[in-house]
Amino acid sequence: MRVRILGMGMGPHQLTGEAAQALRGCDYAVAARKGDGDGLLALRRAVCAAHGVPLVEVPDPARDRGAADYAAAVADWHAERTAAYERVLAERGGTAAFLVWGDPSLYDSTLRIVEAVAARGAVPVEYDVLPGIGAPQMLAARHRIVLHGVGGPVHVTPARRLPEAVAAGHRDIVVMLGGRHGFAELADWSVWWGANLGTDTEELVAGRVGDVLEEIGAARLRARERAGWVMDTALLRRPR
Missing domain, CATH: 3.40.1010.10 (Tetrapyrrole methylase, N-terminal domain)
Incomplete structure (x- = not known):
């Protein structure tokens, strides 16, 4: 078959x-x-x-x-x-x-x-x-960004392994599967975040992590309450 x-x-x-x-x-x-x-x-x-x-x-x-x-x-x-x-x-x-x-x-x-x-x-x-349209593609399109610097790499990781990616020196990190896990330690980084991308319960937040962390939490809760589930993805960028 x-x-x-x-x-x-x-x-x-x-x-x-x-x-x-x-x-x-x-x-x-x-x-x-x-x-x-x-x-x-x-x-x-x-x-x-x-x-x-x-x-x-x-x-x-x-x-x-x-x-x-x-x-x-x-x-x-x-x-x-x-x-x-x-x-x-x-x-x-x-x-x-x-x-x-x-x-x-x-x-x-x-x-x-x-x-x-x-x-x-x-x-x-x-x-x-x-193939299908993946969450990192949707995130980049919604925020009108490129996921990496000029000629540079982008690292993709589940949230539970974010500390390893940071310790390894990655500058552009796409984080999946885990909400804001590990974000609090990266207050000076920039973040572009989205939940339920491409649906009518989509939520978007961008800014300096330390400034928007609570906003991300509230947006994530709204997405879950409206849809009954939440899938979120974020790009974290180390300060240059």
């Missing part, structure tokens, strides 16, 4: 023409259901409905977010997801789509899980990937 891993940006309006055509050629799409009122699942339903593709919802296994060993906890979670998706693919066959928030290359487990399903061998799977 075939699996199409499709980046979908932040909803129906950001699906590329290439990804939309691929989705319409699928027999169904598969998505995790993380509980009642899952706003992200609702947006996936809207994408599938817009293109006439049924959505198969798979209850998402619980993840141990309090585990001391983060990597081991994620590995266990991924193993359970792999088994759950394998059961659906084995039962249904055909061509299946997985709709990935943003772009499949950044902080998403879908590609690794489909690779694991293929490696297990119980379901013969061929898969491909089509």
Whole structure:
């Protein structure tokens, strides 16, 4: 059978023409259901409905977010997801789509899980990937900025590893997955921050970290209250 891993940006309006055509050629799409009122699942339903593709919802296994060993906890979670998706693919066959928030290359487990399903061998799977609009791209567009200095690098990290990036001397750091974690120690840095980018609950804040930290906190709370979830991304720039 075939699996199409499709980046979908932040909803129906950001699906590329290439990804939309691929989705319409699928027999169904598969998505995790993380509980009642899952706003992200609702947006996936809207994408599938817009293109006439049924959505198969798979209850998402619980993840141990309090585990001391983060990597081991994620590995266990991924193993359970792999088994759950394998059961659906084995039962249904055909061509299946997985709709990935943003772009499949950044902080998403879908590609690794489909690779694991293929490696297990119980379901013969061929898969491909089509890119989507990622949060760093949306952040740069909304704030009308370039993510790096002239000819310079940009470092992308989850918030929990921000201190490592700062200690390593990175000057332009894109931070994902973690709100304001670690920002307070960087009061003199500049920040361009956004939550729920590309949706009608989008929030944007920019300025010197020490001046706008509370504003970011309030904006993040508004986004969560309005949408029922929050995904935020920021560019932090060291003083020149």
